[in-house]
Amino acid sequence: MATDYVIAKQVSKHFGHQQVLNQIDLTLPAGMIYGLIGPSGAGKTTLIKSILGMEAVDSGTVKVMDTVMPNRAVMAQVGYMAQSDALYETLTARENLTLFGQLMSVPKIKLAQMIDYAAGLVDLTSQLDKRVSGYSGGMKRRLSLAIALIQDPQLLILDEPTVGIDPELRQQIWTELNKLKDTGKSMLVTTHVMDEAERCDYLMLIRHGIALAEGTPAALKQQYAVDTIEQVFLKAGRMQDANDGNR
Amino acid sequence: MRMMAIVRRVFKQMLRDKRTLALMFLAPLLIMTLMYFLFQNNTTQLASLGVHHVDQSVVNVIDTKNVTIHHYDSSQARKMIKQHDLDGYLTQKNGQLTITYSNSNPTNTSLIKASLQSGLVKLKMKTLVTVTKKQRAALESQQAALKKLTAAQTQATVTKLKTAIAQAQARGDQATAEKLQKQLKQATATTSSSTQSAKATSYTTKSHYIYGSSDSTFFESFLPAFLGFFVFFFVFLISGVSLLNERTTGTLSRLLATPIRRSEIIMGYLIGYGGFAIIQTVLTVVFTITVFKIHLVGSIWLVFLTNLLLALVALTLGIFISTFANSEFQMIQFIPLIVVPQIFFAGLVPVDGMASWLQAIAHIMPLYYGANALTAVVTKGAGLGDIGVNLLILVGFMVVLTMLNIVGMKRYRKV
Numbered sequence: 001m002a003t004d005y006v007i008a009k010q011v012s013k014h015f016g017h018q019q020v021l022n023q024i025d026l027t028l029p030a031g032m033i034y035g036l037i038g039p040s041g042a043g044k045t046t047l048i049k050s051i052l053g054m055e056a057v058d059s060g061t062v063k064v065m066d067t068v069m070p071n072r073a074v075m076a077q078v079g080y081m082a083q084s085d086a087l088y089e090t091l092t093a094r095e096n097l098t099l100f101g102q103l104m105s106v107p108k109i110k111l112a113q114m115i116d117y118a119a120g121l122v123d124l125t126s127q128l129d130k131r132v133s134g135y136s137g138g139m140k141r142r143l144s145l146a147i148a149l150i151q152d153p154q155l156l157i158l159d160e161p162t163v164g165i166d167p168e169l170r171q172q173i174w175t176e177l178n179k180l181k182d183t184g185k186s187m188l189v190t191t192h193v194m195d196e197a198e199r200c201d202y203l204m205l206i207r208h209g210i211a212l213a214e215g216t217p218a219a220l221k222q223q224y225a226v227d228t229i230e231q232v233f234l235k236a237g238r239m240q241d242a243n244d245g246n247r
Numbered sequence: 248m249r250m251m252a253i254v255r256r257v258f259k260q261m262l263r264d265k266r267t268l269a270l271m272f273l274a275p276l277l278i279m280t281l282m283y284f285l286f287q288n289n290t291t292q293l294a295s296l297g298v299h300h301v302d303q304s305v306v307n308v309i310d311t312k313n314v315t316i317h318h319y320d321s322s323q324a325r326k327m328i329k330q331h332d333l334d335g336y337l338t339q340k341n342g343q344l345t346i347t348y349s350n351s352n353p354t355n356t357s358l359i360k361a362s363l364q365s366g367l368v369k370l371k372m373k374t375l376v377t378v379t380k381k382q383r384a385a386l387e388s389q390q391a392a393l394k395k396l397t398a399a400q401t402q403a404t405v406t407k408l409k410t411a412i413a414q415a416q417a418r419g420d421q422a423t424a425e426k427l428q429k430q431l432k433q434a435t436a437t438t439s440s441s442t443q444s445a446k447a448t449s450y451t452t453k454s455h456y457i458y459g460s461s462d463s464t465f466f467e468s469f470l471p472a473f474l475g476f477f478v479f480f481f482v483f484l485i486s487g488v489s490l491l492n493e494r495t496t497g498t499l500s501r502l503l504a505t506p507i508r509r510s511e512i513i514m515g516y517l518i519g520y521g522g523f524a525i526i527q528t529v530l531t532v533v534f535t536i537t538v539f540k541i542h543l544v545g546s547i548w549l550v551f552l553t554n555l556l557l558a559l560v561a562l563t564l565g566i567f568i569s570t571f572a573n574s575e576f577q578m579i580q581f582i583p584l585i586v587v588p589q590i591f592f593a594g595l596v597p598v599d600g601m602a603s604w605l606q607a608i609a610h611i612m613p614l615y616y617g618a619n620a621l622t623a624v625v626t627k628g629a630g631l632g633d634i635g636v637n638l639l640i641l642v643g644f645m646v647v648l649t650m651l652n653i654v655g656m657k658r659y660r661k662v
Contacts, residue, residue: 054661056661070660072508073506075505076506078504082500082501085497086498086500086501088256088260088498090259090264091256091259099252102248102251102252103252103507104506
């Protein structure tokens with residue numbers, strides 16, 4: 001069993017003339033929370049979709065669970081939470097969870113138990129039989145997270161998981177993510193909330209499709225000689241702009 | 248397993264959406280009821296005709312149940328038509344009849360035209376009959392005169408013969424008397440020859456109908472094509488919009504982040520919405536048969552089968568077209584482009600009589616094949632063998648569109 005859940009090598013991708021990803025290397029071992037930070041349009045979501053195998057890459061390779069992506073079967077081992085809440089609003093939360101559980105091949109006898117587990121984790125147990133159309137933005141976000149957890153995957157890919165969630169619940173969710181990490185699961189999380197970035201074990205800064213810097217939060221702060229990740233981000237960005245200007 | 252999860256989801260979503268359900272199941276019944284009453288009584292159309300100085304005999308024959316006659320004192324047809332909102336105006340100068348049509352409604356024009364023509368024919372017949380009657384009377388009087396003459400002649404011969412016989416007997420000449428007796432018999436026999444007059448044969452008609460009956464209406468010939476059209480239209484719209492929603496809300500992309508096959512999504516849609524199409528078909532067909540007492544000549548199962556195939560084509564077409572739309576509004580824009588033209592080729596206008604390039608267009612329309620098959624089954628009792636080719640072509644449409652849809656989903660996931 002390989003200890004690296006995700007190995008991406010020299011991944012490049014362009015849409016038209018725009019280079020969205022430029023030779024990105026990413027390795028995600030077991031038991032780690034890996035943060036992708038960067039401004040909107042930096043290429044975070046494209047990188048995630050390339051890892052999932054939904055987007056074809058121009059060059060480079062992506063391996064998930066030792067399998068070259070894109071590969072349909074491997075998708076069952078990855079819990080995915082999209083940036084926008086892709087939920088069936090006319091169905092109840094339980095029906096949404098059931099549907100995705102079935103699609104993820106959760107055995108019938110385990111399904112009810114998994115729904116209770118996932119709903120409990122995001123504090124939606126009492127609202128399970130309400131239709132999603134009556135949910136608030138935060139509740140929808142939590143349901144999306146519960147759906148990502150429905151098959152108890154080893155690898156979770158979470159695109160902006162805490163947008164629209166109140167601080168109290170955000171705290172709870174991070175506690176849960178850390179618990180999951182302790183059981184050997186790995187998470188690839190995108191965010192542009194800097195205090196969340198501090199909670200990751202390892203960070204990659206992406207801007208204009210280029211991996212500007214990577215390392216543990218502490219190492220990054222030391223490297224750029226600043227106090228916060230926010231300042232690391234700003235400083236790295238200015239250096240990139242300066243380099244572009246020199247060209 | 249995964250496909251059935253999609254089917255169950257489609258069913259749940261549809262059952263929750265009461266408005267869409269009502270549209271799919273009740274709207275066809277409502278439209279059909281309206282059409283039933285609209286096309287049922289199309290014989291009571293009335294045309295109004297103004298007349299000025301026309302012989303009463305002419306007016307009498309034109310006055311039918313479809314034309315109402317109004318008498319006016321002006322010979323200015325144009326003015327009178329406009330003033331009194333008439334469909335036609337008839338004037339007479341000596342033997343010359345002049346008619347002016349408003350022609351704002353061609354049906355009324357032809358109504359007047361028909362009654363005028365049949366009226367004039369009737370009139371001609373009448374004069375012909377009176378002439379014949381006169382001739383016959385003359386003939387009869389001549390015949391009577393002739394009869395009188397022959398009677399007189401015979402009488403003369405008879406008396407002559409009788410005296411001759413008497414003379415012969417008196418003479419004792421037996422042979423001559425017998426010969427004369429024979430002649431007398433002959434002479435009297437000719438007078439009793441009957442006068443037979445020829446009687447004119449009068450014809451009566453008795454009608455037989457191979458399909459339908461004497462009270463078949465326009466509605467009944469329309470009906471099969473419309474049965475197909477309703478299913479096609481609603482299934483196209485509902486499946487197209489729902490897949491579009493999946494795309495715009497991101498659920499399609501989310502579905503494709505699971506190990507589901509692209510074909511399982513499409514097949515799930517086919518089974519899910521196909522189920523509702525079957526219910527819709529059964530409802531509309533049973534409704535028309537029981538409520539309107541429509542005579543279904545062929546097998547009801549063939550009607551269901553044809554409609555199901557038509558629904559599946561509409562489903563795959565709707566899904567396919569939805570990939571070219573970015574919103575529900577844009578999806579609606581495809582209706583006049585894709586759906587409405589099909590109704591012209593569904594048999595309302597006979598395709599055989601169209602220009603050849605129009606006929607070519609008809610042959611790329613799924614509804615052409617579906618409606619043809621339905622009409623054949625409902626009105627002529629066609630069997631599976633007769634409509635087999637049409638059904639196969641529908642299957643072909645479905646297979647090709649399904650393939651295109653499955654390939655088209657590669658846009659959202661590469662495998």
